[in-house]
Amino acid sequence: MKDTAINTPIDPKTINGWGIDADPKNDPTYPMRKRMNAEEDPNSKSRPNNLQPVNEEVLKSVERQHVSAVFGTPELPAGLSGMIRRQAYKYPENQYKRWLPLVLADRVDMVEGLVSDLSHGKLPNIWAEKGYDMEWKHNRTAFVTKMATIGAVTAGLIVWLSSGKKKKKSKTKAKDYLSRF
């Protein structure tokens, strides 16, 4: 094994801080050092005094009784992705019906974001947003190879698909021609 030679075992006691947090009572419930059940906590249902006013649409998990006392407000559900999200939040968190639509909504949201950019006259700088400058600077050969491969495969697919159409067209033409006789 190549690495064995460079992995010389160290005497742990020479390491600064060795054993200073050792705790023989570290039991399996840790890190719940102050473990208590709801009966031991007379105010287990208590909530903060002030609740953030719900002036925006907040999608609440059905596994929760209330909207939490504070919540984030950016990027409210909107458009088709918003409709999918609203449906997803009707289901408990242990169901695929909750999570898979959210994954779909995220992808729809991405397309909606692109459309929104374009409709506002903004052409997204995909090269910059994907940080390709870093690939160009630090990983050029692999990056160029990858891009060339993707380009070649895409071009191949386009050619193949369009030739399929042409073939279909020429087949139809031939059929039309033959049907005259």
Next chain:
Amino acid sequence: MLAMEYRGPKRVRAVQKPMPEIKHPQDAIVRVLRACICGSDLHLYNGNIPDTRVGSTFGHEFVGEIVDIGSEVTNVKVGDRVIVPFNIACGECHFCKQEMFGNCQESNSESGAVGGIYGYSHTAGGFNGGQAEYARVPYANVGPVIIPADMDLDDAVMLTDVIPTGYQGAEMAGIQKGDTVVVFGAGPIGIVAARCAWLFGAGRVIIIDKQEYRLDFARNYAYCEAYNFEEIGDPVMFIKKITDFMGADCVIDAVGAEAEGNTLQTITGRKLLLQAGSATALHWAINAVKKGGVVSIVGVYGPTDNLIPIGNAMNKGLTIRGNQTSVKRLLPRLIEHVQNGVLDPKGLITHRMPLEEVADGYRMFSNKLDNCIKTVLMPPTANQ
């Protein structure tokens, strides 16, 4: 203000956004002085966490200066420089009372499983994050901790997540003196977990990854043995062989959803999203730990299901522990360790970039370019 903005998988940019506002009497507004890109941000960046909405600002590792406070904020004042723990916690609910600040019941409406986290999708509460010039900090009486006068801001920003999470990874592993500890993943969290394993008395610490530069970094920073899983063959067999076929006493999964090393897991977990990420590291952890051993999970997975050998976990009598880190609980001890020179948080930083170049920062960290371990983002207002 300038802020990072998510546009879809692997697409982010820096844009002008409205200033955050006080929405609750216990809110504060912080001018961000340092923000980091975390390994778990990559799960969002790659589109693996459901309900990550286009337009969101990521960033759960940041420190800053308080510039505005709500009417009920008494523990911090305008002008204070604070460490902002990545979890948002009310301090009053049943879970916060047990110091489970990562499991607060009053900071996330959108899920019952996880508390609120800055800049970590609507599944974690829909809060904007700190990869921006300014950020809203709810429950400012509970979370923020004033940065000690003698502490470097670079050290402080590492205390918002990476150091506490690595430390809790080692803590949850239940390490006893002399134990053999294996850490899967030599990213920043794994490296810190390996370093902290010694603090709990480990007798041998081994880290497994495939990036040579990270393994080299781990050897130097965490004084541990480091092995490349592409060279050692099956990592589980390797660990069995070097532990007299017993297995390691404790194994820490510091990888999570982006794991490489198993084609089936990669395709179903990372490419097709049929699982909540690739569970390769967790799979190895369960199989590499000894009977009756402990598996500690600090790697982040999505909320759906994962393929793991739960039958082996039962047959071996394992204890599996995991949690979002309770940063607030750990900060006093960790600040002490930093001040006493036991831990060197800023030693993890390899790159520093202006916030304007956030897209480059994500690409570099995600694809492990230029020997990147940890990137700090500097907002334009940081030097004011």
